[in-house]
Amino acid sequence: xxxxxxxxxxxxxxxxxxxxDITLDDFRDSSKQIADYMDEAYSQEVTHKIxxxxxxxxxxxxxxxxxxxSAAQDIANVIDPRNLKAKPGFTILVTVSEVAKLITxxxxxxxxxxxxxxxxxxxxxxxxxNMYPELKIQLTTYQAxxxxxx
Numbered sequence: 001x002x003x004x005x006x007x008x009x010x011x012x013x014x015x016x017x018x019x020x021d022i023t024l025d026d027f028r029d030s031s032k033q034i035a036d037y038m039d040e041a042y043s044q045e046v047t048h049k050i051x052x053x054x055x056x057x058x059x060x061x062x063x064x065x066x067x068x069x070s071a072a073q074d075i076a077n078v079i080d081p082r083n084l085k086a087k088p089g090f091t092i093l094v095t096v097s098e099v100a101k102l103i104t105x106x107x108x109x110x111x112x113x114x115x116x117x118x119x120x121x122x123x124x125x126x127x128x129x130n131m132y133p134e135l136k137i138q139l140t141t142y143q144a145x146x147x148x149x150x
Contacts, residue, residue: 002059003030009138011041013051013128018059049089051132052113053124056095090131091115092124121146 003026004017014037016030038050091113093100118124125143129136 002026005033017055052091093117
């Protein structure tokens with residue numbers, strides 16, 4: 001599996017990590033899993049917005065990067081339509097790759113969600129913490145848990 005989808009803060013902050021060489025099937029499968037997570041969160045009626053953290057630091061987008069515009073369209077074509085109908089949230093892209101920023105930016109803009117780009121996951125969590133101070137304790141706990149795994 002070339003992706004990892006899980007909650008950073010349950011029903012509020014979702015993590016999507018793309019790993020290694022990514023295929024359109026990976027985008028399709030991860031998109032379905034993201035939509036399932038969002039459906040679950042919205043069914044609980046505990047959140048109005050879901051913050052998405054998309055981590056591309058370990059992704060090798062390979063052949064998808066060769067033709068940027070067609071790659072963005074191909075990816076958009078396999079995204080679960082539930083993602084495009086979701087309530088607006090905010091997306092933070094973790095990458096230093098300019099091409100990855102361009103492709104992901106195009107796809108995210110199709111979903112009409114505001115987005116920003118940072119270089120590390122820690123920076124992304126700081127952005128979320130600054131936007132939503134009430135989540136700082138949970139974000140700090142997540143960071144500590146992730147550091148202990150390493």
